[in-house]
Amino acid sequence: MPPSGTAVATRGMRKSFGEHTVLEDVDLEVGEGTIFALLGPNGAGKTTIVRILSTLIRADAGTIRVAGHDLATEPDAVRAAIGVTGQFSAVDNLLTGEENLRLMADLRHLGRAAGRRRVAELLERFELTDAARKPLSTYSGGMRRRLDLAMTLVGDPRLIFLDEPTTGLDPRSRRTMWQIIRELAADGVTIFLTTQYLDEADQLADRVAVLDHGHIVTEGTPDELKRRIPGGHVLLRFAGPDDLSAAAALLPAATPDPDQLSLQVFGDGSATELRGVLNQLAEAGIHAERLSIHTPDLDDVFFAVTGHATDTVREKAAQP
Protein backbone atom coordinates (compact mmCIF):
# COMPACT_ATOMS: atom_id res chain seq x y z
CA MET A 1 0.00 0.00 0.00
CA PRO A 2 1.43 3.39 -0.91
CA PRO A 3 2.17 5.56 2.15
CA SER A 4 -0.22 8.22 0.96
CA GLY A 5 -2.00 8.93 4.24
CA THR A 6 -5.13 9.39 2.17
CA ALA A 7 -8.03 6.99 2.70
CA VAL A 8 -10.27 8.31 -0.06
CA ALA A 9 -9.33 10.49 -3.01
CA THR A 10 -11.59 11.30 -5.93
CA ARG A 11 -10.93 13.58 -8.88
CA GLY A 12 -13.55 14.53 -11.43
CA MET A 13 -16.03 11.88 -10.23
CA ARG A 14 -19.20 11.94 -12.34
CA LYS A 15 -22.36 9.88 -12.38
CA SER A 16 -25.65 10.13 -14.19
CA PHE A 17 -28.64 7.81 -14.35
CA GLY A 18 -29.97 8.16 -17.87
CA GLU A 19 -30.60 11.85 -18.56
CA HIS A 20 -30.39 12.75 -14.90
CA THR A 21 -26.94 13.94 -13.77
CA VAL A 22 -26.43 13.07 -10.12
CA LEU A 23 -22.75 13.94 -9.58
CA GLU A 24 -20.66 16.48 -11.45
CA ASP A 25 -16.89 16.60 -11.05
CA VAL A 26 -16.74 15.71 -7.40
CA ASP A 27 -13.27 16.07 -5.85
CA LEU A 28 -12.83 14.66 -2.36
CA GLU A 29 -9.91 13.92 -0.11
CA VAL A 30 -10.22 12.12 3.21
CA GLY A 31 -7.17 11.71 5.43
CA GLU A 32 -6.44 8.38 7.10
CA GLY A 33 -7.76 8.11 10.65
CA THR A 34 -10.08 11.10 10.36
CA ILE A 35 -13.85 11.50 10.47
CA PHE A 36 -15.16 13.03 7.27
CA ALA A 37 -18.78 14.16 6.98
CA LEU A 38 -20.61 14.66 3.71
CA LEU A 39 -23.40 17.09 4.48
CA GLY A 40 -26.37 17.66 2.22
CA PRO A 41 -30.14 17.45 1.90
CA ASN A 42 -32.07 14.52 0.42
CA GLY A 43 -31.32 14.09 -3.26
CA ALA A 44 -27.98 15.92 -3.16
CA GLY A 45 -26.14 12.73 -4.21
CA LYS A 46 -24.73 11.61 -0.85
CA THR A 47 -25.90 8.02 -1.15
CA THR A 48 -24.69 7.83 -4.76
CA ILE A 49 -21.20 8.85 -3.61
CA VAL A 50 -21.22 6.18 -0.88
CA ARG A 51 -22.48 3.57 -3.34
CA ILE A 52 -19.69 4.42 -5.78
CA LEU A 53 -16.92 4.50 -3.16
CA SER A 54 -18.11 1.19 -1.67
CA THR A 55 -18.00 -0.50 -5.14
CA LEU A 56 -21.79 -0.92 -5.42
CA ILE A 57 -22.11 1.15 -8.58
CA ARG A 58 -19.55 2.45 -11.05
CA ALA A 59 -18.78 6.09 -11.65
CA ASP A 60 -19.09 7.30 -15.25
CA ALA A 61 -15.82 9.22 -15.08
CA GLY A 62 -13.04 10.29 -12.75
CA THR A 63 -10.13 8.71 -10.91
CA ILE A 64 -10.98 7.25 -7.55
CA ARG A 65 -8.68 5.69 -4.97
CA VAL A 66 -10.11 4.04 -1.88
CA ALA A 67 -7.95 2.54 0.89
CA GLY A 68 -4.89 2.84 -1.33
CA HIS A 69 -6.40 0.96 -4.30
CA ASP A 70 -7.75 2.08 -7.63
CA LEU A 71 -11.52 1.54 -7.54
CA ALA A 72 -11.83 0.72 -11.22
CA THR A 73 -9.05 -1.87 -11.48
CA GLU A 74 -8.91 -3.39 -7.98
CA PRO A 75 -12.46 -3.43 -6.62
CA ASP A 76 -11.86 -6.62 -4.61
CA ALA A 77 -8.84 -5.10 -2.82
CA VAL A 78 -11.06 -2.13 -1.91
CA ARG A 79 -13.84 -4.44 -0.71
CA ALA A 80 -11.41 -6.33 1.53
CA ALA A 81 -10.37 -3.07 3.24
CA ILE A 82 -13.70 -1.33 3.78
CA GLY A 83 -16.87 -1.74 5.82
CA VAL A 84 -20.22 -0.28 4.79
CA THR A 85 -23.38 0.44 6.73
CA GLY A 86 -25.97 1.77 4.33
CA GLN A 87 -29.10 3.76 4.92
CA PHE A 88 -31.26 0.67 4.49
CA SER A 89 -30.85 -2.18 6.89
CA ALA A 90 -28.41 -4.75 5.47
CA VAL A 91 -29.12 -7.71 7.73
CA ASP A 92 -30.48 -11.18 6.98
CA ASN A 93 -33.99 -11.07 8.42
CA LEU A 94 -34.38 -14.84 8.45
CA LEU A 95 -31.38 -15.38 10.75
CA THR A 96 -30.72 -14.45 14.39
CA GLY A 97 -28.38 -11.63 15.39
CA GLU A 98 -25.62 -14.07 16.28
CA GLU A 99 -26.05 -16.00 13.01
CA ASN A 100 -25.81 -12.75 11.06
CA LEU A 101 -22.49 -11.95 12.74
CA ARG A 102 -21.21 -15.52 12.24
CA LEU A 103 -22.08 -15.22 8.56
CA MET A 104 -19.89 -12.12 8.33
CA ALA A 105 -17.06 -13.84 10.24
CA ASP A 106 -17.20 -16.78 7.79
CA LEU A 107 -17.20 -14.48 4.76
CA ARG A 108 -14.21 -12.59 6.19
CA HIS A 109 -12.45 -15.99 6.57
CA LEU A 110 -11.71 -15.41 10.26
CA GLY A 111 -11.57 -19.10 11.12
CA ARG A 112 -13.71 -20.91 13.69
CA ALA A 113 -12.17 -19.86 17.00
CA ALA A 114 -11.29 -16.30 16.02
CA GLY A 115 -14.72 -15.84 14.45
CA ARG A 116 -16.51 -17.02 17.55
CA ARG A 117 -14.41 -14.72 19.72
CA ARG A 118 -15.02 -11.69 17.50
CA VAL A 119 -18.79 -12.34 17.39
CA ALA A 120 -19.05 -12.63 21.19
CA GLU A 121 -16.98 -9.46 21.57
CA LEU A 122 -19.21 -7.46 19.20
CA LEU A 123 -22.45 -8.76 20.74
CA GLU A 124 -21.16 -7.59 24.11
CA ARG A 125 -19.94 -4.22 22.87
CA PHE A 126 -23.22 -3.41 21.09
CA GLU A 127 -25.37 -4.67 23.98
CA LEU A 128 -26.92 -7.42 21.89
CA THR A 129 -25.83 -10.45 23.96
CA ASP A 130 -29.32 -11.01 25.44
CA ALA A 131 -30.98 -10.84 22.03
CA ALA A 132 -28.22 -12.79 20.23
CA ARG A 133 -30.31 -15.93 19.62
CA LYS A 134 -33.62 -14.21 18.97
CA PRO A 135 -35.01 -13.73 15.45
CA LEU A 136 -34.58 -10.25 14.00
CA SER A 137 -38.35 -9.72 13.93
CA THR A 138 -38.12 -9.07 17.68
CA TYR A 139 -35.42 -6.37 17.32
CA SER A 140 -36.14 -2.66 17.73
CA GLY A 141 -34.97 -0.09 15.17
CA GLY A 142 -31.99 0.90 17.33
CA MET A 143 -31.00 -2.75 17.86
CA ARG A 144 -31.12 -3.43 14.10
CA ARG A 145 -28.94 -0.40 13.44
CA ARG A 146 -26.44 -1.58 16.06
CA LEU A 147 -26.40 -5.10 14.61
CA ASP A 148 -25.92 -3.60 11.15
CA LEU A 149 -22.86 -1.67 12.33
CA ALA A 150 -21.55 -4.66 14.30
CA MET A 151 -21.71 -6.73 11.08
CA THR A 152 -19.69 -4.05 9.31
CA LEU A 153 -17.03 -4.24 12.03
CA VAL A 154 -16.55 -8.03 12.02
CA GLY A 155 -13.63 -7.87 9.58
CA ASP A 156 -11.95 -4.98 11.45
CA PRO A 157 -12.06 -2.62 8.44
CA ARG A 158 -9.76 0.40 8.54
CA LEU A 159 -12.19 2.52 6.51
CA ILE A 160 -15.91 2.61 7.25
CA PHE A 161 -18.69 4.21 5.23
CA LEU A 162 -21.78 5.19 7.21
CA ASP A 163 -24.70 6.46 5.14
CA GLU A 164 -26.93 8.58 7.39
CA PRO A 165 -26.18 6.47 10.45
CA THR A 166 -28.63 8.25 12.75
CA THR A 167 -31.55 9.14 10.46
CA GLY A 168 -34.75 7.86 12.04
CA LEU A 169 -33.17 7.07 15.41
CA ASP A 170 -34.53 8.40 18.71
CA PRO A 171 -32.27 10.88 20.56
CA ARG A 172 -30.90 8.26 22.94
CA SER A 173 -29.97 5.79 20.18
CA ARG A 174 -28.49 8.71 18.27
CA ARG A 175 -26.14 9.53 21.16
CA THR A 176 -25.18 5.84 21.47
CA MET A 177 -24.33 5.81 17.75
CA TRP A 178 -22.22 8.98 18.10
CA GLN A 179 -20.36 7.39 21.00
CA ILE A 180 -19.63 4.28 18.94
CA ILE A 181 -18.37 6.38 16.02
CA ARG A 182 -16.05 8.35 18.33
CA GLU A 183 -14.66 5.12 19.80
CA LEU A 184 -13.95 3.77 16.32
CA ALA A 185 -12.15 6.96 15.36
CA ALA A 186 -10.14 6.77 18.58
CA ASP A 187 -8.93 3.34 17.40
CA GLY A 188 -7.59 4.97 14.23
CA VAL A 189 -10.40 3.88 11.90
CA THR A 190 -11.20 6.29 9.07
CA ILE A 191 -14.91 7.21 9.03
CA PHE A 192 -16.72 8.54 5.97
CA LEU A 193 -20.24 9.48 6.99
CA THR A 194 -23.12 11.27 5.34
CA THR A 195 -25.66 13.31 7.23
CA GLN A 196 -28.44 15.83 6.84
CA TYR A 197 -27.70 17.39 10.22
CA LEU A 198 -25.12 20.11 10.74
CA ASP A 199 -24.99 19.39 14.48
CA GLU A 200 -24.04 15.78 13.73
CA ALA A 201 -21.20 16.86 11.43
CA ASP A 202 -20.23 19.47 14.03
CA GLN A 203 -20.18 16.89 16.85
CA LEU A 204 -18.23 14.20 15.01
CA ALA A 205 -16.33 15.34 11.96
CA ASP A 206 -12.78 16.60 11.50
CA ARG A 207 -13.70 17.85 8.06
CA VAL A 208 -17.04 18.53 6.39
CA ALA A 209 -17.94 18.83 2.72
CA VAL A 210 -21.29 20.29 1.71
CA LEU A 211 -22.95 18.65 -1.29
CA ASP A 212 -25.68 20.33 -3.32
CA HIS A 213 -27.19 18.93 -6.52
CA GLY A 214 -24.10 16.82 -7.19
CA HIS A 215 -21.56 19.60 -6.54
CA ILE A 216 -19.28 20.07 -3.55
CA VAL A 217 -20.11 23.67 -2.69
CA THR A 218 -17.82 24.14 0.27
CA GLU A 219 -15.39 22.20 2.40
CA GLY A 220 -13.55 22.74 5.67
CA THR A 221 -13.49 22.05 9.40
CA PRO A 222 -16.83 22.51 11.20
CA ASP A 223 -15.52 25.72 12.78
CA GLU A 224 -14.41 27.18 9.46
CA LEU A 225 -17.77 26.32 8.02
CA LYS A 226 -19.75 27.92 10.81
CA ARG A 227 -17.62 31.05 10.66
CA ARG A 228 -18.66 31.44 7.06
CA ILE A 229 -22.33 31.18 7.97
CA PRO A 230 -24.09 34.32 9.10
CA GLY A 231 -27.15 32.33 10.18
CA GLY A 232 -26.57 32.38 13.97
CA HIS A 233 -28.34 35.22 15.76
CA VAL A 234 -30.34 36.35 18.74
CA LEU A 235 -33.70 37.89 17.96
CA LEU A 236 -34.95 40.55 20.35
CA ARG A 237 -38.49 41.93 20.27
CA PHE A 238 -39.48 45.27 21.74
CA ALA A 239 -42.72 46.83 22.94
CA GLY A 240 -42.34 50.02 20.88
CA PRO A 241 -40.26 51.79 18.21
CA ASP A 242 -38.43 53.90 20.82
CA ASP A 243 -37.02 50.87 22.57
CA LEU A 244 -36.04 49.41 19.21
CA SER A 245 -34.14 52.48 18.03
CA ALA A 246 -32.41 52.82 21.41
CA ALA A 247 -31.29 49.21 21.24
CA ALA A 248 -30.23 49.56 17.60
CA ALA A 249 -28.06 52.56 18.60
CA LEU A 250 -26.53 50.51 21.41
CA LEU A 251 -25.77 47.52 19.17
CA PRO A 252 -24.70 49.05 15.82
CA ALA A 253 -23.79 45.67 14.23
CA ALA A 254 -27.36 44.38 14.63
CA THR A 255 -30.11 44.60 12.01
CA PRO A 256 -33.36 46.27 13.10
CA ASP A 257 -36.74 45.40 11.59
CA PRO A 258 -39.13 48.32 12.30
CA ASP A 259 -42.22 46.44 11.05
CA GLN A 260 -41.69 43.53 13.42
CA LEU A 261 -40.20 45.75 16.17
CA SER A 262 -37.33 43.26 16.33
CA LEU A 263 -33.57 43.37 16.30
CA GLN A 264 -31.33 40.63 14.88
CA VAL A 265 -28.02 40.37 16.76
CA PHE A 266 -25.55 38.15 14.88
CA GLY A 267 -23.14 35.95 16.79
CA ASP A 268 -22.16 32.41 17.61
CA GLY A 269 -25.03 31.80 20.03
CA SER A 270 -22.80 31.21 23.08
CA ALA A 271 -24.00 31.94 26.63
CA THR A 272 -21.22 34.49 27.19
CA GLU A 273 -22.21 36.46 24.16
CA LEU A 274 -25.87 36.32 25.12
CA ARG A 275 -25.11 37.55 28.64
CA GLY A 276 -23.09 40.42 27.13
CA VAL A 277 -26.02 41.55 24.98
CA LEU A 278 -28.52 41.33 27.85
CA ASN A 279 -26.19 43.19 30.23
CA GLN A 280 -25.73 46.00 27.73
CA LEU A 281 -29.51 46.37 27.37
CA ALA A 282 -30.06 46.23 31.15
CA GLU A 283 -27.39 48.87 31.79
CA ALA A 284 -29.01 51.18 29.24
CA GLY A 285 -32.41 50.53 30.81
CA ILE A 286 -33.93 49.12 27.62
CA HIS A 287 -36.58 46.48 28.11
CA ALA A 288 -36.82 43.68 25.57
CA GLU A 289 -40.16 41.88 25.55
CA ARG A 290 -39.08 38.59 24.03
CA LEU A 291 -35.89 36.83 23.04
CA SER A 292 -35.22 33.87 20.81
CA ILE A 293 -31.95 32.22 19.85
CA HIS A 294 -31.32 30.92 16.36
CA THR A 295 -28.28 28.66 15.88
CA PRO A 296 -27.03 28.04 12.34
CA ASP A 297 -28.33 24.83 10.82
CA LEU A 298 -28.00 23.08 7.50
CA ASP A 299 -30.50 25.44 5.92
CA ASP A 300 -28.32 28.42 6.86
CA VAL A 301 -25.23 26.69 5.48
CA PHE A 302 -27.09 26.09 2.30
CA PHE A 303 -28.40 29.54 1.98
CA ALA A 304 -24.97 30.96 2.70
CA VAL A 305 -22.98 28.83 0.27
CA THR A 306 -25.45 28.23 -2.53
CA GLY A 307 -27.60 31.35 -2.39
CA HIS A 308 -30.73 29.19 -2.39
CA ALA A 309 -32.60 27.31 0.28
CA THR A 310 -32.65 23.50 0.57
CA ASP A 311 -35.52 21.70 -1.10
CA THR A 312 -37.02 20.94 2.30
CA VAL A 313 -37.24 24.63 3.10
CA ARG A 314 -38.71 25.40 -0.29
CA GLU A 315 -41.27 22.65 0.20
CA LYS A 316 -42.14 24.02 3.60
CA ALA A 317 -42.46 27.51 2.16
CA ALA A 318 -44.66 26.24 -0.66
CA GLN A 319 -47.11 24.69 1.77
CA PRO A 320 -50.10 26.89 2.66
Add this chain to the structure above:
Amino acid sequence: MTATLGYTLVDSATMLRRNLKHQLRYPSLTLMLAGMPIMFLLLFVYVFGGQLGAGLGSGGTHPDRHAYLTYIVPGILIMTVASAALGTAISIAMDMTEGIIDRFRTMAIARGAVLTGHVIGTLLQTLAVLVLVVGVALAMGFRSTAGPLAWLAAAGVLMLFALALIWLSTALGLAAKSVETASNTPMFLTLLPLLSSGFVPTSTMPAGLRQFAEYQPFTPVIQTIRGLLAGDPAGTHAIAAVAWSAGIALACYGWSLRLYDRRWAANPR
Protein backbone atom coordinates in the same frame (compact mmCIF):
# COMPACT_ATOMS: atom_id res chain seq x y z
CA MET B 1 -4.76 -19.39 -8.49
CA THR B 2 -5.42 -21.98 -5.80
CA ALA B 3 -6.17 -19.32 -3.15
CA THR B 4 -8.98 -17.92 -5.31
CA LEU B 5 -10.42 -21.38 -5.93
CA GLY B 6 -10.19 -22.13 -2.20
CA TYR B 7 -12.13 -18.98 -1.31
CA THR B 8 -14.72 -19.76 -3.98
CA LEU B 9 -15.38 -23.10 -2.28
CA VAL B 10 -15.31 -21.65 1.25
CA ASP B 11 -17.62 -18.73 0.37
CA SER B 12 -20.01 -20.97 -1.54
CA ALA B 13 -20.14 -23.32 1.47
CA THR B 14 -20.90 -20.34 3.74
CA MET B 15 -23.72 -19.23 1.45
CA LEU B 16 -24.99 -22.82 1.29
CA ARG B 17 -25.17 -22.93 5.11
CA ARG B 18 -27.14 -19.68 5.01
CA ASN B 19 -29.57 -21.15 2.47
CA LEU B 20 -30.05 -24.38 4.45
CA LYS B 21 -30.70 -22.40 7.65
CA HIS B 22 -33.41 -20.46 5.81
CA GLN B 23 -34.96 -23.73 4.60
CA LEU B 24 -34.90 -25.36 8.04
CA ARG B 25 -36.33 -22.30 9.74
CA TYR B 26 -39.11 -21.89 7.21
CA PRO B 27 -39.98 -25.43 6.06
CA SER B 28 -43.35 -24.44 4.60
CA LEU B 29 -41.85 -23.77 1.15
CA THR B 30 -40.19 -27.21 1.06
CA LEU B 31 -43.46 -28.87 2.06
CA MET B 32 -45.36 -26.91 -0.57
CA LEU B 33 -42.84 -28.04 -3.21
CA ALA B 34 -43.30 -31.69 -2.14
CA GLY B 35 -47.08 -31.30 -2.00
CA MET B 36 -47.67 -30.69 -5.69
CA PRO B 37 -46.04 -33.83 -7.18
CA ILE B 38 -47.54 -36.01 -4.43
CA MET B 39 -50.98 -34.58 -5.16
CA PHE B 40 -50.49 -35.28 -8.90
CA LEU B 41 -49.33 -38.83 -8.12
CA LEU B 42 -52.40 -39.57 -5.98
CA LEU B 43 -54.75 -37.86 -8.44
CA PHE B 44 -53.43 -39.56 -11.56
CA VAL B 45 -53.11 -43.04 -10.04
CA TYR B 46 -56.30 -43.24 -7.98
CA VAL B 47 -58.65 -41.07 -10.07
CA PHE B 48 -57.47 -41.48 -13.68
CA GLY B 49 -55.18 -44.51 -13.19
CA GLY B 50 -57.71 -47.29 -13.81
CA GLN B 51 -58.72 -45.86 -17.16
CA LEU B 52 -55.25 -44.68 -18.24
CA GLY B 53 -53.71 -48.01 -17.22
CA ALA B 54 -56.20 -49.89 -19.38
CA GLY B 55 -55.06 -47.76 -22.31
CA LEU B 56 -51.45 -48.85 -21.79
CA GLY B 57 -52.48 -52.40 -22.68
CA SER B 58 -50.32 -53.97 -19.99
CA GLY B 59 -51.70 -57.42 -20.58
CA GLY B 60 -53.44 -58.64 -17.43
CA THR B 61 -50.82 -60.02 -15.01
CA HIS B 62 -51.03 -56.66 -13.21
CA PRO B 63 -54.18 -54.71 -12.57
CA ASP B 64 -54.38 -51.60 -14.81
CA ARG B 65 -53.99 -49.11 -11.96
CA HIS B 66 -50.74 -50.70 -10.83
CA ALA B 67 -49.40 -50.68 -14.39
CA TYR B 68 -50.14 -46.99 -14.60
CA LEU B 69 -48.36 -46.34 -11.28
CA THR B 70 -45.26 -47.98 -12.75
CA TYR B 71 -45.62 -45.87 -15.90
CA ILE B 72 -46.15 -42.51 -14.17
CA VAL B 73 -43.44 -42.57 -11.45
CA PRO B 74 -40.60 -41.27 -13.69
CA GLY B 75 -42.82 -38.37 -14.86
CA ILE B 76 -43.75 -37.54 -11.28
CA LEU B 77 -40.08 -37.55 -10.26
CA ILE B 78 -39.33 -35.08 -13.06
CA MET B 79 -42.28 -32.97 -11.99
CA THR B 80 -40.81 -32.95 -8.48
CA VAL B 81 -37.52 -31.65 -9.89
CA ALA B 82 -39.33 -28.95 -11.89
CA SER B 83 -41.46 -27.91 -8.94
CA ALA B 84 -38.44 -27.59 -6.62
CA ALA B 85 -36.56 -25.59 -9.25
CA LEU B 86 -39.51 -23.22 -9.44
CA GLY B 87 -38.92 -22.26 -5.82
CA THR B 88 -35.41 -20.97 -6.66
CA ALA B 89 -36.74 -18.17 -8.85
CA ILE B 90 -38.92 -16.95 -5.99
CA SER B 91 -36.27 -17.24 -3.28
CA ILE B 92 -33.62 -15.59 -5.49
CA ALA B 93 -35.93 -12.71 -6.41
CA MET B 94 -36.88 -12.27 -2.75
CA ASP B 95 -33.25 -12.36 -1.66
CA MET B 96 -32.31 -9.69 -4.23
CA THR B 97 -34.78 -7.28 -2.61
CA GLU B 98 -33.04 -7.72 0.79
CA GLY B 99 -30.49 -5.18 1.97
CA ILE B 100 -28.04 -7.94 2.84
CA ILE B 101 -27.30 -8.50 -0.86
CA ASP B 102 -25.92 -4.95 -1.04
CA ARG B 103 -23.72 -5.78 1.92
CA PHE B 104 -22.44 -8.93 0.19
CA ARG B 105 -21.59 -6.84 -2.85
CA THR B 106 -19.41 -4.49 -0.81
CA MET B 107 -17.45 -7.45 0.57
CA ALA B 108 -14.64 -9.40 -1.06
CA ILE B 109 -16.74 -12.52 -1.61
CA ALA B 110 -15.94 -14.97 -4.40
CA ARG B 111 -17.89 -14.17 -7.55
CA GLY B 112 -21.05 -16.22 -7.86
CA ALA B 113 -20.88 -17.62 -4.30
CA VAL B 114 -24.27 -16.10 -3.41
CA LEU B 115 -25.89 -17.83 -6.39
CA THR B 116 -23.99 -21.09 -5.95
CA GLY B 117 -25.18 -21.24 -2.33
CA HIS B 118 -28.78 -20.92 -3.48
CA VAL B 119 -28.38 -23.50 -6.25
CA ILE B 120 -26.65 -26.18 -4.16
CA GLY B 121 -29.15 -25.53 -1.35
CA THR B 122 -32.07 -26.11 -3.70
CA LEU B 123 -30.35 -29.18 -5.13
CA LEU B 124 -30.17 -30.74 -1.65
CA GLN B 125 -33.77 -29.68 -1.03
CA THR B 126 -34.76 -31.38 -4.31
CA LEU B 127 -33.00 -34.55 -3.23
CA ALA B 128 -34.89 -34.55 0.09
CA VAL B 129 -38.23 -33.98 -1.66
CA LEU B 130 -37.43 -36.73 -4.21
CA VAL B 131 -36.80 -39.21 -1.39
CA LEU B 132 -40.17 -38.24 0.10
CA VAL B 133 -41.96 -38.69 -3.23
CA VAL B 134 -40.29 -42.08 -3.89
CA GLY B 135 -41.37 -43.07 -0.38
CA VAL B 136 -44.99 -42.22 -1.17
CA ALA B 137 -44.77 -44.12 -4.48
CA LEU B 138 -43.37 -47.20 -2.68
CA ALA B 139 -46.16 -46.95 -0.11
CA MET B 140 -48.68 -46.94 -2.98
CA GLY B 141 -47.21 -50.21 -4.24
CA PHE B 142 -44.56 -49.07 -6.73
CA ARG B 143 -41.87 -51.71 -7.22
CA SER B 144 -38.76 -51.58 -9.41
CA THR B 145 -36.57 -54.36 -10.71
CA ALA B 146 -33.59 -51.98 -10.84
CA GLY B 147 -30.44 -52.83 -8.88
CA PRO B 148 -28.58 -50.34 -6.66
CA LEU B 149 -26.38 -49.24 -9.56
CA ALA B 150 -29.38 -48.42 -11.76
CA TRP B 151 -31.02 -46.49 -8.88
CA LEU B 152 -27.79 -44.57 -8.43
CA ALA B 153 -27.64 -43.81 -12.15
CA ALA B 154 -31.29 -42.65 -12.08
CA ALA B 155 -30.52 -40.40 -9.11
CA GLY B 156 -27.52 -39.00 -11.01
CA VAL B 157 -29.58 -38.20 -14.10
CA LEU B 158 -32.28 -36.58 -11.94
CA MET B 159 -29.73 -34.46 -10.06
CA LEU B 160 -28.05 -33.30 -13.27
CA PHE B 161 -31.43 -32.35 -14.74
CA ALA B 162 -32.33 -30.62 -11.45
CA LEU B 163 -29.10 -28.62 -11.65
CA ALA B 164 -30.06 -27.47 -15.16
CA LEU B 165 -33.57 -26.40 -14.17
CA ILE B 166 -32.37 -24.70 -10.97
CA TRP B 167 -29.82 -22.58 -12.87
CA LEU B 168 -32.54 -21.75 -15.39
CA SER B 169 -34.87 -20.76 -12.57
CA THR B 170 -32.07 -18.73 -10.95
CA ALA B 171 -31.59 -16.74 -14.15
CA LEU B 172 -35.35 -16.18 -14.45
CA GLY B 173 -35.46 -15.05 -10.80
CA LEU B 174 -32.62 -12.58 -11.43
CA ALA B 175 -34.19 -11.31 -14.66
CA ALA B 176 -37.55 -10.70 -12.97
CA LYS B 177 -38.36 -7.12 -12.02
CA SER B 178 -40.48 -8.22 -9.07
CA VAL B 179 -41.08 -11.24 -6.87
CA GLU B 180 -44.51 -11.71 -8.51
CA THR B 181 -42.96 -11.96 -11.98
CA ALA B 182 -40.37 -14.36 -10.60
CA SER B 183 -43.09 -16.69 -9.35
CA ASN B 184 -45.03 -16.58 -12.65
CA THR B 185 -42.35 -16.79 -15.37
CA PRO B 186 -41.02 -20.29 -14.57
CA MET B 187 -44.56 -21.76 -14.38
CA PHE B 188 -44.02 -23.37 -17.81
CA LEU B 189 -41.57 -25.72 -16.08
CA THR B 190 -44.44 -27.45 -14.29
CA LEU B 191 -46.47 -27.65 -17.53
CA LEU B 192 -43.75 -29.24 -19.67
CA PRO B 193 -43.86 -32.62 -17.88
CA LEU B 194 -47.54 -32.89 -18.91
CA LEU B 195 -46.58 -32.30 -22.55
CA SER B 196 -44.06 -35.15 -22.55
CA SER B 197 -44.05 -38.94 -22.27
CA GLY B 198 -44.49 -38.54 -18.50
CA PHE B 199 -48.24 -39.20 -18.16
CA VAL B 200 -49.26 -40.87 -21.42
CA PRO B 201 -47.19 -42.36 -24.28
CA THR B 202 -46.44 -39.70 -26.92
CA SER B 203 -47.79 -42.08 -29.62
CA THR B 204 -51.32 -41.35 -28.36
CA MET B 205 -50.97 -37.59 -29.03
CA PRO B 206 -52.06 -35.71 -32.20
CA ALA B 207 -49.31 -34.99 -34.74
CA GLY B 208 -48.00 -31.47 -33.85
CA LEU B 209 -48.12 -32.07 -30.12
CA ARG B 210 -46.49 -35.47 -30.53
CA GLN B 211 -43.42 -34.02 -32.24
CA PHE B 212 -43.12 -31.35 -29.56
CA ALA B 213 -43.45 -33.95 -26.79
CA GLU B 214 -40.86 -36.21 -28.36
CA TYR B 215 -38.24 -33.54 -28.90
CA GLN B 216 -38.58 -31.39 -25.77
CA PRO B 217 -35.88 -32.02 -23.15
CA PHE B 218 -38.19 -33.52 -20.49
CA THR B 219 -38.98 -36.60 -22.59
CA PRO B 220 -35.44 -38.07 -22.95
CA VAL B 221 -34.88 -37.53 -19.21
CA ILE B 222 -38.16 -39.28 -18.36
CA GLN B 223 -37.42 -42.11 -20.81
CA THR B 224 -33.94 -42.56 -19.28
CA ILE B 225 -35.36 -42.78 -15.73
CA ARG B 226 -38.11 -45.12 -16.93
CA GLY B 227 -35.55 -47.36 -18.60
CA LEU B 228 -33.25 -47.43 -15.58
CA LEU B 229 -36.07 -48.20 -13.13
CA ALA B 230 -37.43 -50.93 -15.39
CA GLY B 231 -34.00 -52.50 -15.74
CA ASP B 232 -33.76 -51.69 -19.50
CA PRO B 233 -30.65 -50.19 -21.11
CA ALA B 234 -31.23 -46.43 -21.51
CA GLY B 235 -29.17 -45.93 -24.71
CA THR B 236 -29.69 -42.84 -26.88
CA HIS B 237 -32.22 -41.31 -24.47
CA ALA B 238 -29.54 -41.15 -21.79
CA ILE B 239 -27.12 -39.34 -24.09
CA ALA B 240 -29.82 -36.82 -25.05
CA ALA B 241 -30.81 -36.40 -21.38
CA VAL B 242 -27.25 -35.70 -20.27
CA ALA B 243 -26.57 -33.38 -23.22
CA TRP B 244 -29.74 -31.33 -22.63
CA SER B 245 -29.05 -31.09 -18.88
CA ALA B 246 -25.41 -30.10 -19.24
CA GLY B 247 -26.22 -27.61 -22.00
CA ILE B 248 -29.03 -25.88 -20.09
CA ALA B 249 -27.00 -25.85 -16.85
CA LEU B 250 -23.92 -24.28 -18.45
CA ALA B 251 -25.83 -21.71 -20.50
CA CYS B 252 -27.98 -20.62 -17.55
CA TYR B 253 -24.98 -20.51 -15.19
CA GLY B 254 -23.32 -17.99 -17.50
CA TRP B 255 -26.57 -16.08 -17.98
CA SER B 256 -27.14 -15.90 -14.19
CA LEU B 257 -23.65 -14.56 -13.49
CA ARG B 258 -24.11 -11.88 -16.16
CA LEU B 259 -27.47 -10.86 -14.73
CA TYR B 260 -26.06 -10.73 -11.20
CA ASP B 261 -23.20 -8.49 -12.32
CA ARG B 262 -25.47 -6.26 -14.41
CA ARG B 263 -27.85 -5.68 -11.51
CA TRP B 264 -24.76 -4.63 -9.62
CA ALA B 265 -23.71 -2.15 -12.30
CA ALA B 266 -26.98 -0.28 -12.71
CA ASN B 267 -28.98 0.23 -9.58
CA PRO B 268 -30.12 3.83 -9.23
CA ARG B 269 -31.33 4.87 -5.83
